[in-house]
Amino acid sequence: MDIGHCDFGEGLIYSHYCYKIPVISIQEYKINKEIAAKELRVIDEAGGNVGVLSLDDARHAAEEKGLDLILIVPNATPPVARIMSFDKFRYIKDKEAKKQKAAQKAPEQKQIQISAREAENDLVMKMGRAHKFIESGHRVEVAMRLRGREKYMKDWSRMKMEEFMKMLKFPHKLIQNILFDGKSLTIKIDPIQSAPKPTESQQ
Template sequence: MAIRRRFKPQPRRENKNPHNINNKILASEVRLVGDNVEMGVYPIRQALSKAEEMGLDLVEISPNAEPPVCKIIDYKKFLYEQKKREKVMKAKATKVIVKEIRFGPNTDDHDYDFKKKHAEKFLKEGAKLKAYVFFKGRSIVYKDKGEILLLRLAQDLEEYGKVEQMPRLEGKRMTMFIAPKTKK
């Protein structure tokens, strides 16, 4: 009887250097760019010797160009600055917050006003609003009441936000999205 061995997947190796550097550059000619370097097209040996003279690395910046574009820089410093730039871009990216408000098809005026105040507050804070009417049991026969309620909410919140998605029935929920108006 043969022994079955389990397949053990090997962990993926990360490419430590996303760019080709020095002797890893395969092109015969490269275009040199950068500070204190005479720009132009050079044979790879000449470009490598220039980088060696300066005590820096020859880094392939744009491998798909014809000929590939290389830069003479300190590679570790280049990676550090690139990571720093990515971190700043990530910090500047806005995070979208979605707040929900739930109604029933037969929501009273007082309850409606109370929830509308919360919706105003959410939109003023810059959060998106997801308003929905939940139909329990046989209350699904009041679809039109639910739609009227959501459209009324959209009309009341017109100065704080604009409707991103009109009321739409999905299963037992009728959903509508309102995005905040940007401040000028």
């Protein structure tokens, strides 16, 4: 894809649609005098495509604005550099890393399916399954499939879902209220994370 069609706007370091970006730590990015490439495709602080410049011209452009020249895609031809504050660059990269880490820690979702007219002993068994999932650290979606005329009995179906949720006596937190999509009701719960134990210095 032509770099002229890539989005290098405010808050973005590079476009994933233009280059395969190497996964490296912030310490591995080369800046200013560490860059050795003879010429660079330069992106300015506003995300605009400046074009291909010699290394000296690129450094001069960054120095004139009191900013850094950061080599962001060394494997491109020519390599791509961004003019911006390295402190800001590091802040954005740290923010991206935290988002990725949070996404990796997102609990796996399990589903419990119930029906509005299900026998109580079956509901008790499914309550036990929900308890095991929550104890294992999983998110649980309770889905109530509606059949025939039940689809038009929204209040009654909601009451049945609420009755089942009242059966869940184990610790959990509600992350999604009851949703009705015309064919089913769903609700989601998460485990309650235990507070970290205080260190000796905090006791």
